[in-house]
Amino acid sequence: MTPLDVNFHKTALVLIDLQQGIVASSNGQEVVEKAVRLVRLFREKSGFIAFVHVDFHDGADRLKPATDQPVPVIQPPDGWAEFVPELGVRPDDYVVTKRQWGAFFGTDLDLQLRRRGIDTIVLCGIATNIGVESTAREAFQLGYHQIFVTDAMKTYSQEEHEATCRYIFPRIGKVRSVGQFMTEAGGAE
Numbered sequence: 001m002t003p004l005d006v007n008f009h010k011t012a013l014v015l016i017d018l019q020q021g022i023v024a025s026s027n028g029q030e031v032v033e034k035a036v037r038l039v040r041l042f043r044e045k046s047g048f049i050a051f052v053h054v055d056f057h058d059g060a061d062r063l064k065p066a067t068d069q070p071v072p073v074i075q076p077p078d079g080w081a082e083f084v085p086e087l088g089v090r091p092d093d094y095v096v097t098k099r100q101w102g103a104f105f106g107t108d109l110d111l112q113l114r115r116r117g118i119d120t121i122v123l124c125g126i127a128t129n130i131g132v133e134s135t136a137r138e139a140f141q142l143g144y145h146q147i148f149v150t151d152a153m154k155t156y157s158q159e160e161h162e163a164t165c166r167y168i169f170p171r172i173g174k175v176r177s178v179g180q181f182m183t184e185a186g187g188a189e
């Protein structure tokens with residue numbers, strides 16, 4: 001395992017879809033608890049944090065491709081896209097609203113990271129093989145170094161989570177647990 005050399009002035013924490021509707025529907029409280037530890041560390045080290053959530057303006061902006069396994073379209077309840085309160089998102093925090101799986105396409109995330117000289121992202125969130133993996137693939141194609149905190153993410157089945165963590169992430173970045181990241185990045189554990 002290649003050691004981490006985390007420079008918090010050039011590294012951003014990117015949290016994917018830790019919003020009330022998704023966390024509740026995926027029993028994601030453990031992911032939130034681990035993500036909170038990362039948020040605290042990045043705040044202590046003055047690192048950049050991007051809070052990413054998916055939301056829709058009027059529903060016409062949703063992806064609607066023809067698929068063999070269509071996703072049911074439901075009207076999300078009020079508060080669905082709001083970040084879980086445990087994250088402590090502040091009014092001056094950087095928030096990305098995406099309308100598809102990945103956090104880069106159609107947003108200014110890449111622009112904001114580059115303007116700050118950030119070349120490395122730490123990824124976590126829900127769902128491992130959807131929003132997180134899509135963002136990771138986009139980041140890889142854009143040339144970012146990546147660190148995947150795999151116990152601070154989950155998806156709809158253990159099999160899907162493990163497939164992404166085992167076969168995709170090691171090919172495009174470094175894979176760590178929260179504890180490993182905190183220790184290697186110089187955070188109190």
